[in-house]
Amino acid sequence: DAKTTQPPSxxxxxxxxxxLPCNHSTISGNxxxxxxxxxxxxGPQYIIHGLKNxxxxxxxxxxxxxxxxxxxxxxxxxxxxxxxxxxxxxRVGGDYKLSFGAGTTVTVRA
Amino acid sequence: xxxxxxxxxxxxxxxxxxxxxxxSPMKGHxxxxxxxxxxxxGLKFMVYLQKENIIDExxxxxxxxxxxxxxxxxxxxxxxxxxxxxxxxYFCASSxxxxxxxxxxxxxxxxxxxx
Numbered sequence: 364d365a366k367t368t369q370p371p372s373x374x375x376x377x378x379x380x381x382x383l384p385c386n387h388s389t390i391s392g393n394x395x396x397x398x399x400x401x402x403x404x405x406g407p408q409y410i411i412h413g414l415k416n417x418x419x420x421x422x423x424x425x426x427x428x429x430x431x432x433x434x435x436x437x438x439x440x441x442x443x444x445x446x447x448x449x450x451x452x453x454r455v456g457g458d459y460k461l462s463f464g465a466g467t468t469v470t471v472r473a
Numbered sequence: 474x475x476x477x478x479x480x481x482x483x484x485x486x487x488x489x490x491x492x493x494x495x496x497s498p499m500k501g502h503x504x505x506x507x508x509x510x511x512x513x514x515g516l517k518f519m520v521y522l523q524k525e526n527i528i529d530e531x532x533x534x535x536x537x538x539x540x541x542x543x544x545x546x547x548x549x550x551x552x553x554x555x556x557x558x559x560x561x562x563y564f565c566a567s568s569x570x571x572x573x574x575x576x577x578x579x580x581x582x583x584x585x586x587x588x
Contacts, residue, residue, distance in 0.1 A: 407516065407579045409578065
């Protein structure tokens with residue numbers, strides 16, 4: 364799987380949008396971009412994934428650059444409950460393994 | 474529609490004892506994946522099981538660790554003769570099939586403390 368690079372931490376004001384960057388410059392054409400988060404003491408929670416088109420669901424939006432070398436997860440209106448470690452993972456379609464890096468620790472402040 | 478259930482949530486064992494961690498997948502899911510998270514580290518894949526079969530145990534330590542997923546009942550991760558270095562959070566996830574181009578659902582984990 365391609366390696367990903369994320370900033371180690373970031374702060375966000377409650378109610379504002381949180382934009383989480385991820386660099387995956389060596390991504391292959393058949394690798395998807397996945398985002399998970401882990402709230403303290405809980406299991407990872409799936410957020411969203413995409414191949415090359417931008418995606419949106421009830422939790423977040425995923426913007427993938429045209430060359431697919433980077434992506435941004437957008438939490439449109441961050442709440443205190445969004446404080447968590449966010450993991451950007453690239454995975455070949457059909458591969459069952461997830462490779463978790465260090466992620467980005469996001470702290471939402473009131 | 475219950476999610477992935479893991480028990481116990483917390484487990485304390487003395488060095489040399491056995492630890493048994495249970496994972497009940499989501500209803501209709503026959504594939505289970507175990508991950509370990511050591512303190513201050515990311516999750517690492519351990520083993521992938523389908524009902525009655527171990528598909529991939531490449532991430533599992535060769536000694537003292539074993540996993541099973543019987544035809545009936547939960548998947549079990551067993552750690553024999555535990556040592557302090559086994560202290561970690563153990564998570565499982567499940568899926569209805571092998572090719573999962575969607576997000577897995579994880580359980581809340583079992584936190585093992587070896588004293």
